[in-house]
Amino acid sequence: MPHSELAHLELLAEVDALVDRLNRWTAEAPTWRPAEKCQALVRRLVERAGWLRVRIEAPLVVATLGGTGTGKSALVNALLGTELVQTSRTRPTTMRPTLLCRPELTPEMLGIDPASVELIHSDLPALRDMVLVDCPDPDTTEEAERGEGTAENDKTLLAGPPTLSALDPRLSSNLARLRAIVPHCDVLLVTATQQKYRSARVIDELIAASRGARLVFVQTHADIEDDIRDDWRTVLKEKGGRGKVEGGRELPSESTDAPSLEATDPIFRVDSLRALADARAGLQPRGEMAELVDLLTRQMAGAAANRIRRLNFLELVAGTLDSCRQWLDEAMPSVRATQTAIDEHRALLAKQLAAEMQSGLLANRRQWENRLLGQVTSRWGLSPFSLVLRAYQGLGGLLAGAMLYRARTPAQLALWGAMEGTQTSRRWQRTRQAERGLDAAAVAGWNAAELRKAAIIIDGYATEAGLLDGGDSRSRAGMATDTAPGSLAAESEAATARFITRVSGELESLVGRLARRHTGWFTRWRYEILLLVMLGLLLYRLAKNFFYDSWFAEHPQTVHGIDFYLSAAFWLVVWCLLLLWAFCSRLRRGLRAAINQLAAGWQDGSSAAGLFAGIEASCRRAELFRQELEIRSQEVAALRRQLATGG
Numbered sequence: 001m002p003h004s005e006l007a008h009l010e011l012l013a014e015v016d017a018l019v020d021r022l023n024r025w026t027a028e029a030p031t032w033r034p035a036e037k038c039q040a041l042v043r044r045l046v047e048r049a050g051w052l053r054v055r056i057e058a059p060l061v062v063a064t065l066g067g068t069g070t071g072k073s074a075l076v077n078a079l080l081g082t083e084l085v086q087t088s089r090t091r092p093t094t095m096r097p098t099l100l101c102r103p104e105l106t107p108e109m110l111g112i113d114p115a116s117v118e119l120i121h122s123d124l125p126a127l128r129d130m131v132l133v134d135c136p137d138p139d140t141t142e143e144a145e146r147g148e149g150t151a152e153n154d155k156t157l158l159a160g161p162p163t164l165s166a167l168d169p170r171l172s173s174n175l176a177r178l179r180a181i182v183p184h185c186d187v188l189l190v191t192a193t194q195q196k197y198r199s200a201r202v203i204d205e206l207i208a209a210s211r212g213a214r215l216v217f218v219q220t221h222a223d224i225e226d227d228i229r230d231d232w233r234t235v236l237k238e239k240g241g242r243g244k245v246e247g248g249r250e251l252p253s254e255s256t257d258a259p260s261l262e263a264t265d266p267i268f269r270v271d272s273l274r275a276l277a278d279a280r281a282g283l284q285p286r287g288e289m290a291e292l293v294d295l296l297t298r299q300m301a302g303a304a305a306n307r308i309r310r311l312n313f314l315e316l317v318a319g320t321l322d323s324c325r326q327w328l329d330e331a332m333p334s335v336r337a338t339q340t341a342i343d344e345h346r347a348l349l350a351k352q353l354a355a356e357m358q359s360g361l362l363a364n365r366r367q368w369e370n371r372l373l374g375q376v377t378s379r380w381g382l383s384p385f386s387l388v389l390r391a392y393q394g395l396g397g398l399l400a401g402a403m404l405y406r407a408r409t410p411a412q413l414a415l416w417g418a419m420e421g422t423q424t425s426r427r428w429q430r431t432r433q434a435e436r437g438l439d440a441a442a443v444a445g446w447n448a449a450e451l452r453k454a455a456i457i458i459d460g461y462a463t464e465a466g467l468l469d470g471g472d473s474r475s476r477a478g479m480a481t482d483t484a485p486g487s488l489a490a491e492s493e494a495a496t497a498r499f500i501t502r503v504s505g506e507l508e509s510l511v512g513r514l515a516r517r518h519t520g521w522f523t524r525w526r527y528e529i530l531l532l533v534m535l536g537l538l539l540y541r542l543a544k545n546f547f548y549d550s551w552f553a554e555h556p557q558t559v560h561g562i563d564f565y566l567s568a569a570f571w572l573v574v575w576c577l578l579l580l581w582a583f584c585s586r587l588r589r590g591l592r593a594a595i596n597q598l599a600a601g602w603q604d605g606s607s608a609a610g611l612f613a614g615i616e617a618s619c620r621r622a623e624l625f626r627q628e629l630e631i632r633s634q635e636v637a638a639l640r641r642q643l644a645t646g647g
Contacts, residue, residue, distance in 0.1 A: 014639070015313065019049050021635070022317070025628050030621035033466035034331040038324040038629075045320045048183070049313065058110050059101070060305040061184060062296060063133035065206065066191030067199045071220035074272035075191060076100070076134045079293065080126050081279035085134050095174065097181040098134040102127050112184050116177065126293075129301040135181060136174035138205040175205070182209045186308050187300065190217045194225040197232045213315075214300075214308055216268070218292065223271040232267065268292045307643060314640045321633045328626045334465035339619045341461045345454035346608035352447055353496075354602035357503060361595050372587055375515035384535065385527045388576045389583075451492060458612055467618040495610035503602070510594050518587060527579055534575045538568050 026042045029035035064072035073087040076098075085098055099107060099117040107114040110131065117133070126132075182188070188209060196202065197219075206215075217236075219229055268288045275289040285293050300308055373393040380386040462468045542560070549557040 014310065015049055018314075018317065018636070018639075019046055021632060022046070025625075025632055028625070028628070030618055030625055031467070032331070032335075032618065032622050032625070034327040035622070035625055037327055041320055041323060045317060048316060059105070059127075059129050059131050060186050060296070060300055060308065061110060061131045061133065062187045062189060063097075063135050063182065063185040064191060065135055065138070065178075065182070065188045065202070065209065067193075067196035067202045068137040070191040070193050070196050071272050072137075072189075072191050073134050074276070075189060075218065075220060075270070076132050078270070078272040078275035078279065078289065079132065079296065080122070080124050081276070082124065083276065084120055084122060095136060096177055097136065099131065100127060100134070101131040105131065110184060112181070116180055126297065129305070130296060133181060133185060136178050138175050138178050138201055178205065179208075182213065185213055186305065186312055187214045187216060187296070190215055191220050192217070192228070192232060193219070193221050194228050197228055198235055203235070210315075213312055216292070216295065219267060219269040220272055222269045223274060227269060229267040229269060266291065311640065311643050314636055314643065317636050318633070318640065321629060321636065324629055325633070328622075328629060331466055332622070332626060334461070335467065335619050335622045338458065338461040338465050338467065338615065341458050342612050342616050342619075345458060346611055347604065349447070349450060349454065349611065350607035351603045352450065353499065354599050354607060357602060358595060358599035361507075362592060372511050372514055372518075372591070373584075375511050376519055376587075379515055379519045380524065383524075383528055385524075385531045385579065388531065388580065392580055455612075458615060462615045462618070465619075465622075467615060467622070491611050491613055495608055498610060499602075499607050502607075503598075506598055510598065514587065514590050514594065517590065518583075527583060530579055531576070534572060538572060542568075 022042050023046065026035075026039040029039050064076060066072050071087075073085045076085055077083045077087065080100065084100060097117045098120060099112065100120045100122060101110075103121040103123060105121075107117055107119060188206075190206060192199075192202075217232070219225075219227070219232070266288070268291065270287075270289045270292060272289075275285055278285065284290065370393060373389055377386055377389045377393055380389065459468065545557065545560050550559050
């Protein structure tokens with residue numbers, strides 16, 4: 001395979017791969033106004049990539065750009081070696097772009113609308129590998145030439161590329177036609193004179209055109225004007241940032257955040273009229289004119305033209321991504337403010353829920369004692385005091401069951417979940433809500449007023465950031481009590497279910513730890529001995545009365561009647577209650593300390609995870625979209641460096 005064909009295929013592969021990556025990036029764009037603008041801009045860029053394919057085999061398209069009277073048309077004639085376009089040093093003569101090319105070429109082959117240009121065919125040797133375009137002046141309009149221009153017209157012209165036809169002089173201007181032709185050019189010959197090199201209008205258009213075209217700077221009128229190149233470099237450098245232009249080859253700068261201009265040697269200084277006279281006399285170009293001709297006809301011809309187009313396209317991609325970066329960076333503070341508002345309100349709501357959960361758990365001591373006593377008795381084994389605990393626990397279980405049947409608060413639901421399991425808690429919650437039609441926020445344990453207030457605030461942040469349009473109702477404040485999937489009420493219910501599941505698991509673990517702590521051998525034997533002492537005294541009194549006092553005593557006594565047994569049972573029960581009170585008080589103190597410790601960990605935003613999940617997901621997608629933009633920019637910068645260094 002010939003080397004030129006291989007280079008052609010490599011160029012197409014580079015363009016296709018880059019376009020595919022850009023398409024994938026925009027296809028994953030979130031519903032976000034700045035991202036939508038990026039999508040539209042990248043679509044235009046992809047269309048430009050199609051034009052690049054059309055022009056791969058076409059000659060290099062070289063256009064002139066400069067102010068009125070800077071010798072653009074004279075420079076074109078000098079490059080051609082003959083006078084094909086009209087010239088003047090004082091008045092603008094080029095009102096429409098003039099395209100000069102070989103007879104077999106057509107504007108359509110270059111991606112140019114033939115109705116937008118004046119076409120001149122010629123078989124001059126200079127046009128063998130090059131197409132020349134003599135462009136209108138950017139600092140003159142037809143209205144200004146006739147004395148009819150106004151400041152308002154100038155503002156309109158500078159506002160952006162025209163959409164009206166270039167054929168109607170009443171509806172278009174030099175500036176509009178210039179902007180229409182420049183995107184089709186590979187190289188711009190930027191002409192300036194001692195009077196025009198500081199023209200703000202020309203420099204503005206030059207900055208706009210510098211994305212997607214190579215720049216070659218030429219000072220004309222060298223026969224009658226001083227050398228302005230050093231000062232011209234300073235003027236261009238003040239615009240800052242864009243890569244340097246050296247010998248028609250751009251060297252990428254470290255930053256591509258904004259387009260600007262900086263020229264290094266050579267800036268060509270030529271006398272176009274003298275060069276044209278030499279050509280007519282059959283003489284070869286001399287001096288810097290010869291260097292300029294060599295640059296355009298040899299250094300930028302053939303394979304170099306494709307390389308220039310690749311650089312132009314990458315420059316255009318870099319400019320597109322810079323515009324996208326500017327839009328996204330302007331909107332990112334609002335996106336981050338939205339995420340901050342979500343975190344703050346989640347933390348506030350979580351703190352309120354944790355406080356309610358803490359107070360509810362502390363208030364429902366019967367459920368706690370019942371659950372903990374069940375764990376304690378299962379670990380205690382069979383003993384006198386364990387029988388007392390089992391009896392008390394059985395009575396407490398009946399009472400606790402009745403109370404949990406009427407559960408309304410998250411604390412009661414968490415206790416129910418700790419006792420009966422997480423799935424039971426969820427089924428119970430759904431059933432009770434369906435049967436009684438309770439408000440979702442109230443069942444979930446959230447403060448409905450605070451939820452609505454947070455929804456309104458966060459909705460405002462999201463709308464300002466462009467994450468929601470005016471008709472998006474996925475998280476509107478008015479949906480705070482709606483039970484439809486995706487509404488705030490459903491999010492609050494789901495968040496509470498997750499929170500209750502978490503708390504239930506932590507309570508289950510807590511009960512296990514407390515049960516182990518309060519069933520140690522020292523604690524167990526202490527209560528067992530105290531109970532056995534009471535039982536021993538009662539049994540001793542009964543045995544002594546029955547066996548000794550009634551049978552063997554010197555003065556026998558009667559056996560105690562039912563009154564004694566009732567009194568003994570009463571004091572035994574009182575003693576057991578005292579022991580139970582002491583034991584349960586110990587459990588209660590441990591529970592209170594453990595609950596307070598757990599509640600400190602419930603006050604972070606994780607307790608409210610899931611609230612405003614839709615907007616939070618949009619914030620994350622916006623952040624990822626911005627990060628992907630940076631990756632694409634780095635890829636383009638690497639390709640530009642590779643091509644600029646001859647890689």
